Amino acid sequence: MIRNYGPLDFDGMIDIQRQSFPPPFPSELWWNEEQLNEHVTRFPEGALCAEADGQLIGSMTGLIVDDRQLAGGHSWSSITDDGYIRNHxxxxxxLYVVDVCVIPAFRKYGIGKWLMQTMYEVVVHLRLRRLLGGGRMPGYHLAADEATPEQYVSDVVAGKRRDPVLSFLLRCGRLPVGVMAHYLEDEESLNYAALMEWRNPFTNQA
Structure with a gap:
C-alpha cells in the first residue's frame, strides 16, 4: 500500500536508505530524523511511503516551489534545502521531487511507478501546475565521448539509448525540459541531471 509516512515510520524510512545505498555510500547522506520531521511537518501530503506486510519498502518525498525559486540554474541541494525542504x-x-527510492528486494515490481502515480494524484488534488525533478542519467558516463548531455537525453527519448533512470521516468509519463549541470555529485552522470516534468492535464496551461 501507498500512504503518507509519519514520525513512527522514521526508523523504517532510514532503513530504506540503508538498504538502497549500502557502503561505500556515506551513511551521513541517508535521511536523518531532523530532515524527516521537516517533511512531515511542512508538507505531509508530499511524504509518501510504500508498505508491504508491515515493512516499508519504498518512499517518495516532494516539496512545493515557485517560479522565483526555479529561475536560472539550480542544484538538488539548493532547490531541496539539502533535503530539509525548509524552503517549501x-x-x-x-511539486518538486526530492527523492524516490525502493529497496533492492522489491525493485522490478512497479513500486517506483506506483509511488510516482500517487504523487501525480497529489499534484491534481492540490491543483498544482506540474511535477518537476532532476533525473539522474547514470548511463551518460558510457556515452560522454560521443554525445553531449543534451544529445544523450534526446537519444534516450527517441529510444536510441536506454538509461536506467531516465527510461523509468519516461515510462512514468515525465518528459525532459532541460539538462542541469553540477546538479548532484554523481560520477556516473558526470554531475548532470535531466529536468523531467509531468504536467497536470486538469489545469489550464498556456
Missing part, C-alpha cells in the same frame, strides 16, 4: 512554498505551483 505553499504559494508555488510546482
Amino acid at each position: 512554498s505553499s504559494h508555488g505551483d510546482t
Whole structure:
C-alpha cells in the first residue's frame, strides 16, 4: 500500500536508505530524523511511503516551489534545502521531487511507478501546475565521448539509448525540459541531471 509516512515510520524510512545505498555510500547522506520531521511537518501530503506486510519498502518525498525559486540554474541541494525542504512554498505551483527510492528486494515490481502515480494524484488534488525533478542519467558516463548531455537525453527519448533512470521516468509519463549541470555529485552522470516534468492535464496551461 501507498500512504503518507509519519514520525513512527522514521526508523523504517532510514532503513530504506540503508538498504538502497549500502557502503561505500556515506551513511551521513541517508535521511536523518531532523530532515524527516521537516517533511512531515511542512508538507505531509508530499511524504509518501510504500508498505508491504508491515515493512516499508519504498518512499517518495516532494516539496512545493515557485517560479522565483526555479529561475536560472539550480542544484538538488539548493532547490531541496539539502533535503530539509525548509524552503517549501505553499504559494508555488510546482511539486518538486526530492527523492524516490525502493529497496533492492522489491525493485522490478512497479513500486517506483506506483509511488510516482500517487504523487501525480497529489499534484491534481492540490491543483498544482506540474511535477518537476532532476533525473539522474547514470548511463551518460558510457556515452560522454560521443554525445553531449543534451544529445544523450534526446537519444534516450527517441529510444536510441536506454538509461536506467531516465527510461523509468519516461515510462512514468515525465518528459525532459532541460539538462542541469553540477546538479548532484554523481560520477556516473558526470554531475548532470535531466529536468523531467509531468504536467497536470486538469489545469489550464498556456
